[in-house]
Amino acid sequence: MTTAPESSNILDLFKLGGKTALVTGAAQGIGFEIARALGEAGASVIIADMNPAVGEAAARSIGATFEPLDVTDADAVRALAAKLDALDILVNNAGIVRNVPSEDISDQDWNVVMSVNVTGLFWCCREFGRKMLAAGRGSIVSTASMSGLISNHPQPQSGYNASKAAVIQLTRSLAGEWAARGVRVNSVAPGYTATPMTILGLETPEWKETWLKETPMGRLAQPREIAPAVVYLASDASSFVTGHTLVVDGGYTVW
Numbered sequence: 470m471t472t473a474p475e476s477s478n479i480l481d482l483f484k485l486g487g488k489t490a491l492v493t494g495a496a497q498g499i500g501f502e503i504a505r506a507l508g509e510a511g512a513s514v515i516i517a518d519m520n521p522a523v524g525e526a527a528a529r530s531i532g533a534t535f536e537p538l539d540v541t542d543a544d545a546v547r548a549l550a551a552k553l554d555a556l557d558i559l560v561n562n563a564g565i566v567r568n569v570p571s572e573d574i575s576d577q578d579w580n581v582v583m584s585v586n587v588t589g590l591f592w593c594c595r596e597f598g599r600k601m602l603a604a605g606r607g608s609i610v611s612t613a614s615m616s617g618l619i620s621n622h623p624q625p626q627s628g629y630n631a632s633k634a635a636v637i638q639l640t641r642s643l644a645g646e647w648a649a650r651g652v653r654v655n656s657v658a659p660g661y662t663a664t665p666m667t668i669l670g671l672e673t674p675e676w677k678e679t680w681l682k683e684t685p686m687g688r689l690a691q692p693r694e695i696a697p698a699v700v701y702l703a704s705d706a707s708s709f710v711t712g713h714t715l716v717v718d719g720g721y722t723v724w
C-alpha cells in the first residue's frame with residue numbers, strides 16, 4: 470500500500486531535492502533537456518549515454534555526473550545499477566530510428582532499433598527497478614513517442630513505430646506489476662522535436678512540409694518543451710499517476 474505525499478504548497482510537490490535521477494541517452498537532444506530540468510528541480514542527475522565525447526561535456530555543463538552506458542548491454546546496465554547507492558528516478562530516453570522502407574530493411578537495422586528502444590529500455594527498468602522495489606519507492610519515466618500511437622508519414626519507420634508502441638505497453642505492464650510496491654511507471658510521447666534525430670527530416674522538403682502541416686501548432690517542439698512533462702511524472706506531483714503516457718505533440722494525434 471502506498472501513501473499520499475504531504476505538502477502545504479502544491480509547488481513543493483514538483484521539487485526533487487534529495488533525489489537521484491539517471492537519464493539514459495542524455496548527451497544531447499531531448500534527454501539532455503530532461504537532465505537539465507530534473508537538476509533545476511533539485512535532483513542529483515546522472516547522464517548515462519554511449520557517447521562519452523558529447524556526454525561528459527554535457528554533464529559538466531549542468532553540474533551532472535556522467536556514466537558511459539550502452540543500454541543494450543545487459544551486463545553494463547547491471548554493473549551500473551550495482552554501483553549506484555540509490556536511485557529515485559529513472560528516465561529511459563535513449564532511442565534511435567531507421568528510416569528504411571519495410572520491404573528493404575536489413576536484419577541488422579530492424580534488430581538495432583528493437584534492441585535499443587525496447588530491450589535496452591527493459592534492461593534498465595529491470596535492473597534499476599529492482600533497486601527501487603527494494604527501497605519501496607521510485608519513479609520511472611520513459612520517452613515513448615507519438616509514433617507508438619499513430620503511423621508517421623511520409624517517412625518509412627515501421628520498426629520505430631512498433632518499438633514505441635511496445636514502450637507504451639511496457640509502461641502499462643510494469644506499472645501494474647509494481648504499483649503496490651511504491652514504484653510508478655509512466656511515459657511521455659513527444660511529437661516531432663528539433664534534435665539531431667530530426668535533422669534528416671528537416672532537410673528533406675517533403676517530410677518537413679508534411680510534419681508542419683499535420684501538427685496543429687504548425688511547428689516542431691523544442692526539446693526543452695518535453696522536459697516539464699517528465700519532471701511532473703518523476704515527482705510527487707503525479708503521486709497517483711501510473712501506467713500513463715502523456716502526449717506532448719503540439720496536437721499531432723488529434724487529427
Ligand SMILES: NC(=O)c1ccc[n+]([C@@H]2O[C@H](COP(=O)([O-])OP(=O)(O)OC[C@H]3O[C@@H](n4cnc5c(N)ncnc54)[C@H](O)[C@@H]3O)[C@@H](O)[C@H]2O)c1
Pocket residue numbers: 493494495496497498499500517518519520538539540541562563564565585589612613614615658659660661662663664665666667
Ligand atoms: N526528436 C523527435 O522528434 C522525437 C519524437 C518523439 C520521441 N523521440 C524520442 O526521444 C528520445 C530522444 O530522442 P532525441 O531526438 O533527443 O535523439 P538524439 O539522437 O538527439 O539523442 C539520442 C541520444 O541517445 C543516445 N543513445 C543512442 N543509443 C544509445 C544506447 N544504446 N545506449 C545509450 N545511449 C544511447 C545517443 O548517444 C544520444 O545522446 C528517443 O527515445 C526518441 O525516440 C524523439
